[in-house]
Amino acid sequence: MLPSFSYARPRTLKDALTRLSASGAHPHAGGTDLLGCLRDGVFDAREVVSLSDLAELRGIARTKDGGLRIGALATLAELARHPDVVSRYPVLAQGAAAAASPQLRNQGTVGGNVCQRPRCWYFRGDFLCARKGGELCYAENGENEYHAIFGGSGCHIVHPSDTAPALVALGATAVVASAKGSRRVPMEKLFVLPAVDIHHETVLAPGELVTEILVPPPPPGARSLYRKVRSRAAWDFALAGVAAVVSVADGKVTNARLVLSGVAPVPWRVPGAERALAGKPLDAASAAVAARAAVEGAAPLAGNGYKVDLVRGVVEEALTVLATPATPA
Ligand SMILES: Cc1cc2nc3c(=O)[nH]c(=O)nc-3n(C[C@H](O)[C@H](O)[C@H](O)COP(=O)(O)OP(=O)(O)OC[C@H]3O[C@@H](n4cnc5c(N)ncnc54)[C@H](O)[C@@H]3O)c2cc1C
Ligand code: SF4
Structure with missing residues (x-):
């Protein structure tokens, strides 16, 4: 059962960012991962802030320099079939198409895809493991067939996203906004190893939102x-x-x-x-x-x-x- 939380659907990005700056607020894009996490008690929310009315977070379009601007609310299905993505960035179209199921791709967004929480069964279950603030990694000496073979240190999750590897390979950059302003983070630097921060998967600070992803033009050849x-x-x-x-x-x-x-x-x-x-x-x-x-x-x-x-x-x-x-x- 879902726990109780307040729900807001702001009409402007400014309002959304103000709401997200409050402690315990979480952005809700497609909700395909967020709602499961809340239902299973992986983390709590005081307020869930829907992004669905923020038109400026939608769309996929070619930029003046010949690259691509992908709004954080672009769905995986949109990415997988967009003609420019299919023809010029097949790796990204194929990553989006390989994720989840058709229903989930229609609902799930690229912003949510890169910010989704890990799937480790201890993390998703009733275990207060190191990533959730406990002391132990239960996977280390437990059931670990789906876990990491690189980069594990105190926690051995694998990053679940199928679009993030494509975006890193393409040298994309995330545009990140909060009530304090905005900044650009290369996708390669968006994700964080457990040795650096065992509690988070990205460098996003509380209240920060990925608003769009910029992909440079594909290199010649x-x-x-x-x-x-x-x-x-x-x-x-x-x-x-x-x-x-x-x-x-x-x-x-x-x-x-x-x-x-x-x-x-x-x-x-x-x-x-x-x-x-x-x-x-x-x-x-x-x-x-x-x-x-x-x-x-x-x-x-x-x-x-x-x-x-x-x-x-x-x-x-x-x-x-x-x-x-x-x-x-
Ligand atoms: C059965 C099942 C199978 C799946 N299989 C795959 C798979 O094969 N490959 C794969 O890649 N994924 C898979 N997923 C994961 C997920 O559904 C998708 O990745 C989806 O794209 C998540 O997007 P969303 O918009 O629904 O995210 P949400 O659920 O809305 O959000 C996910 C998380 O990101 C945060 N968030 C959302 N948008 C932003 C933003 N713009 N900025 C900052 N934080 C944000 C939310 O607060 C939440 O913590 C699967 C999920 C399920 C339930
Ligand atoms: S791999 Fe990470 S998330 Fe899974 S049990 Fe270990 S510490 Fe927790």
Whole structure:
């Protein structure tokens, strides 16, 4: 059952930000994650502030510099089918399309997708674990087959979002607003490891709202793709995945950004694999070398060693697909 809280639906962003500056206020976008968290007692809310009347947070449009402006309330379904996203940023369209189910994609927004809370079953259950203010990580020596193989330190969540790895790979920036003003945060710096802050998944301060996400124009010669492996074909989070954006000129890789999903508390860039591709032809041989480099430093727990092989396979497969000329640029 939902606990009691007050509910506001402000008409202006200014009013919304003022309300969100109060202690215990939470933004409500599509509500597909928030309402589950409240119902299951993951955290409390004094006030839930609906964003649904804020027209300025909607829309997907090309910017003057040839990039893309995505309003935080753009739904995953809108992202997945938007012609400009599909043709110029396939990695993002595919990430959005790979999330959840059609119903959830119609309701869930990109702002909510990148700010959703982790799915660790102890965190979502009746356990006062370290992330909820307790002392122990129950996953560390417990049931940990869906947990992190990189970046875990006192907490081994995986970041659940399918769009965040794509946005990091594309070098996007979040525009963040609060009652005190606004700032820009590169998507790569939006997410925070447990070693830095075990209680939060983003650097957002209380009262801060993602209002839009700005994606730069795709680099010349860029090919991109999102590949996600899950236990069943729909309605499931990534066991492992990769957002790959690779630029090729004169037959050689000039730039590569590879970001893993489902294996770390944040979208996990693999610079060693990116370096392994630089200056090489994009082919089966370089894909295999990069895939091996992608798992360097993995530290699996007792139940999730299978993810090491999964990452290697998913990276090699994604790069091999990108190496074929038929892949959309
Ligand atoms: C059965 C099921 C399966 C799912 N599968 C997937 C999956 O495979 N992949 C995946 O990526 N996700 C999945 N999700 C998670 C989720 O539903 C979606 O990610 C959705 O996009 C969340 O968006 P929302 O607008 O509903 O967020 P909400 O529920 O409204 O918000 C989520 C959180 O973000 C905060 N928030 C919302 N908007 C903002 C903002 N603009 N700025 C700052 N904070 C904000 C809220 O306060 C809340 O804490 C799944 C959910 C369910 C229930
Ligand atoms: S992995 Fe994190 S969220 Fe899960 S039990 Fe451990 S501390 Fe809690």
